[in-house]
Amino acid sequence: MTDTVLPGAAAGAQNRERVRKSLTRRHRNETLFRWAGILSIAAALGFVAILFGMILSKGLPSFWQSTVHFEAYFDPELIQGGPRPERADFASPADHQQAVNTWQRAVTMSNWNKIVETGLREAAPDFEIESRDLLELVTSAGRFQLRDIYFADPEVLGQTVPVSILASANTDNWLKGTIDRSQPDERQQLAATTRALADQFEENGTISFDFAWHIFTNVDSRSAPATAGLAGAFMGSLYMMIVVIVLAVPIGVASAVYLEEFAPKNRLTDLIEVNINNLAAVPSIVFGLLGAAVFINYFGLPRSAPLVGGLVLTLMTLPTIIIATRAALRAVPPSLRQAALGLGASHNQTVFHHVLPMTYPGVLTATIIGVAQALGETAPLLLIGMSAFIANIPAGPLDSATALPVQIYLWQGNENRNFFEARTSAAIIVLLGLMLLLNAIAIFLRSRLEKRA
Incomplete structure (x- = not known):
């Protein structure tokens, strides 16, 4: 007796073979994609480790x-x-x-x-x-x-x-x-x-x-390079960050709340939103040109002053805070607004008593990240004269000063490279330490606020 294969059985076998090959190919692609991701992460971490290793080996x-x-x-x-x-x-x-x-x-x-x-x-x-x-x-x-x-x-x-x-x-x-x-x-x-x-x-x-210890207590010095320190640059950065926090945070949060919760949806608000998103991508040096033209030439504020640097960095930080705050507001469940309105709360009470407190972790994180980004900016500060040699610790935001990233830039170009190349790496370690500290504070406060919420 001769075995015969029915046409339907042959078609089913072919379909199963095609499915098996398709599954094999899909599993292979998934494996390749997973290993590509692992290798990419490993390469990124490796480059970061090399960067930090070079800085630490030279700066310590x-x-x-x-x-x-x-x-x-x-x-x-x-x-x-x-x-x-x-x-x-x-x-x-x-x-x-x-x-x-x-x-x-x-x-x-x-x-x-x-x-x-x-x-x-x-x-x-x-x-x-x-x-x-x-x-x-x-x-x-x-x-x-x-x-x-x-x-x-x-x-x-x-x-x-x-x-x-x-x-x-x-x-x-x-x-x-x-x-x-x-x-x-x-x-x-x-x-x-x-x-x-x-x-x-x-x-x-x-x-x-x-x-x-004098690295943290002395100012820069040209006559005695061995005594050069970061105290003047640190105080200049501190004054600028105070200006950024005092101006950028309330203005940015208020702008985000208005645009997201109160502003009518029309062409004007659409234009404002597009411009805010575009400002977030504008090169920092453009803000430096704006600060030199407006704050120094037009308003007559002193050059090299932390106040001017803080105003320029505020303009840079505002788009980041506005965009992050609006994203946090959108993430609040609509049911919270509906419940507040259903219980008789007004629109203002709903926003400020119920919705906005839920966004505090996101707003706080955006604020500290924006401030940390502003702390590391150099190009706009060079254009407003904060690259000048300052021999004294600034007593206020209107005194001439420099900043930590600008001090790093100046030391890197010093003629005594054998000494200041290592001192530049030490200053980078200090700056990175401050930025890591700010990010650690953001993570800690965010976790605390999320638990309370």
Whole structure:
């Protein structure tokens, strides 16, 4: 008997084979897509790890800086000005302050470099070195450090006091090995005797690597690069962020609430929405041009002022806050509005008492993310003059100042690249730390508000 295959059975077998091949192909594509996603994420994390690794490897050593420890003798024959003036019974406060200022000027004119030199020579009594080469070992701001010690306590006159002075930037480069030691003398930044003395001091402990607290407490310095710090730039960024928070948050939230809950749907509101979305994509440098033209040239606000920088960054941050707040408002269930209206609440009460509190987590997250983005902006600040060298910590938002990202830009272009390349990475670590802190605060507050809601 011969087996026969019915036409219907053959068609069913073909269909099953096609389905099997289709499933196999679909499963293969899903597997390839999943592995492509995994590889993409791994590549992105790898590049981020490389970036952070490079920044940390270069920047972390800058938080430890070479410091020279020696005994300084406050020689009465070298220090001018005499004793600090005492206030007489009949003298007014202004007269007394004038006398103190005169005394301080006289003290400042003393030969403090000689006191530094004497202390260094006593730390290496058998080492022959010229005075100029010896003073190259320490930062030029060391003499002012000794002067300030005397200002604080004139009783040290005639006494020997242990002091710690930062080594110069070139000495720090030499000891950290950022300069090729095999280069000939004419290619080196320090004299041969200075380099030899630095090595000797490092061996006997006269020079040690201490944590560089001055990075957080000092302002930028051109005359003494080793003492350059971020205090001025940090305060400038702080004032700008205060302006951004005070202006951008209420204006942005109010605009979003009006457009989403109260504004009529017509061509005008459609045009406003399109422009807000377009402003979110405008390059930041355009806002800098706008700030220079409007706030400085038209309104006459001072250049390099944190107030102007804050206003420019506010314009940049507003679209982000408006768009995020509107998205949070749309995410509120319509049933909440209907229930409030059904219980007799007015439109205003429904929005401000029931709908808006539900959006606090999203609004807060958008605000902090917008502020963190503004904290890292550089281009618009360059156009309003915040790239100027500022030697003092700004006392208010109208004083001349710079900002952390601008300070990073300025240090990166410094001629002493061996020293400031690492210092730039240290400043980037500080800036990234602040941005990570802001994002961590946003996540924490968002989780707390979501639990309450």
